[in-house]
Amino acid sequence: MQTFPLPPKPLFRLPSDGKPARASSLLFSSLINCFRLIMATRLQFENSCEVGVFSKLTNAYCLVAIGGSENFYSAFESELADVIPVVKTSISGTRIIGRLCAGNKNGLLVPHNTTDQELQHLRNSLPDQVVVQRIEEKLSALGNCIACNDHVALTHADLDKETEEIIADVLGVEVFRQTIAGNILVGSYCAFSNRGGLVHPHTSIQELDELSTLLQVPLVAGTINRGSEVIAAGMTVNDWTAFCGSDTTATELSVIESVFKLREAQPTAIVNEMRSSLIDSYV
Amino acid sequence: MRLEKCWFCSSTVYPGHGIQFVRNDAKIFRFCRSKCHKNFKMKRNPRKVKWTKAYRRLHGKDMTQDATFEFERKRNRPERYDRNLAENTLKAIKKIDKIRSDRASDHIKNRLKTGKVQRQKEARKQLEQGIHLVKAPLALAQDSSLHLPKIKVNVSQAQTEENQAMEE
Numbered sequence: 001m002q003t004f005p006l007p008p009k010p011l012f013r014l015p016s017d018g019k020p021a022r023a024s025s026l027l028f029s030s031l032i033n034c035f036r037l038i039m040a041t042r043l044q045f046e047n048s049c050e051v052g053v054f055s056k057l058t059n060a061y062c063l064v065a066i067g068g069s070e071n072f073y074s075a076f077e078s079e080l081a082d083v084i085p086v087v088k089t090s091i092s093g094t095r096i097i098g099r100l101c102a103g104n105k106n107g108l109l110v111p112h113n114t115t116d117q118e119l120q121h122l123r124n125s126l127p128d129q130v131v132v133q134r135i136e137e138k139l140s141a142l143g144n145c146i147a148c149n150d151h152v153a154l155t156h157a158d159l160d161k162e163t164e165e166i167i168a169d170v171l172g173v174e175v176f177r178q179t180i181a182g183n184i185l186v187g188s189y190c191a192f193s194n195r196g197g198l199v200h201p202h203t204s205i206q207e208l209d210e211l212s213t214l215l216q217v218p219l220v221a222g223t224i225n226r227g228s229e230v231i232a233a234g235m236t237v238n239d240w241t242a243f244c245g246s247d248t249t250a251t252e253l254s255v256i257e258s259v260f261k262l263r264e265a266q267p268t269a270i271v272n273e274m275r276s277s278l279i280d281s282y283v
Numbered sequence: 284m285r286l287e288k289c290w291f292c293s294s295t296v297y298p299g300h301g302i303q304f305v306r307n308d309a310k311i312f313r314f315c316r317s318k319c320h321k322n323f324k325m326k327r328n329p330r331k332v333k334w335t336k337a338y339r340r341l342h343g344k345d346m347t348q349d350a351t352f353e354f355e356r357k358r359n360r361p362e363r364y365d366r367n368l369a370e371n372t373l374k375a376i377k378k379i380d381k382i383r384s385d386r387a388s389d390h391i392k393n394r395l396k397t398g399k400v401q402r403q404k405e406a407r408k409q410l411e412q413g414i415h416l417v418k419a420p421l422a423l424a425q426d427s428s429l430h431l432p433k434i435k436v437n438v439s440q441a442q443t444e445e446n447q448a449m450e451e
Contacts, residue, residue: 119361
């Protein structure tokens, strides 16, 4: 796993609308001063904690909605600007881009009502390896229907056969039709990257094991944004960063950081101690 | 902004015109004007309504298969913007449009060509049978030519009075 050169940043910022707040407490302050920790960031989009609705984060690019203030965009830019392109866009004139599109480092799928201009803007802003494809599909909220990382995708049970083939072709993934805790909207109730995944809190242990073997990543059932079950709407994650709503509690945040393996390996001993004090049980 | 096709008559719907109907199965129907919308609500099949493009294509009145139709397909995988490509595309659009409309009018012309022979045959028959309506049999006997000469009507009182008498 390559280490990404991160510019030095001010480490303490008061949490307010749209501005990121470090999940660190006084206990971590010394650690942060010594090591460059990649941690999950808490932010808001225009007073809403549903960050996963207004953004889409993958290993190759990041899509951000056009908001009233630039705070949301600059939060992503400060973390990711030198690594991957951060693209401001709308999809079919809306801001809920995270729930309408689905993608990974290989491609991006957008619904049929995406305008030609938006499609062209995406094509121009994203790197050439990313294939941008518009899909003619009755279920147009692709972000709610498809959950994917770079290797595997889970889809809504009622997706068309052609759409499934397009997903396999454009995203370069193996496609599985699954439900999560009885919900067919797999894209909204789980968020997973190449390193780990977080699913709906009411997922049974058998189902967790089943999904884990399908996806080949460790999974944890948990919540986001102070107990919200809609995981993917509350957060967005890739292999090295995560962005959550500002309502996310410290417990939830540490669960996220551990399951997605966002902490760097170096301060393991100290972090392990911290982990055991912060998390009492995994659901 | 996108110029869509009317579902009923296949004409282009420009911005600010028409109605869009979304059915419960998420299929979108766009109509260019209330005429098409009302016909749709009456559950009429556009393939049976004579003035629609669907009917005309189905019954061979208009050109169906042509290479120029391929250019106007909706594309779902865009290409990166290239200024030269855009310029050439704009030039090509004009040319392709002209070619397509020329081919379409040729198609209609060819379709109507076969009718010309038939019409001439009918006209000749009518000439043979109905010439007594135009020229008196006596006058025709004197002038044996079957073809009607081009009659130049001199506007003199005598001539018009004669014609009027004959019409009665």
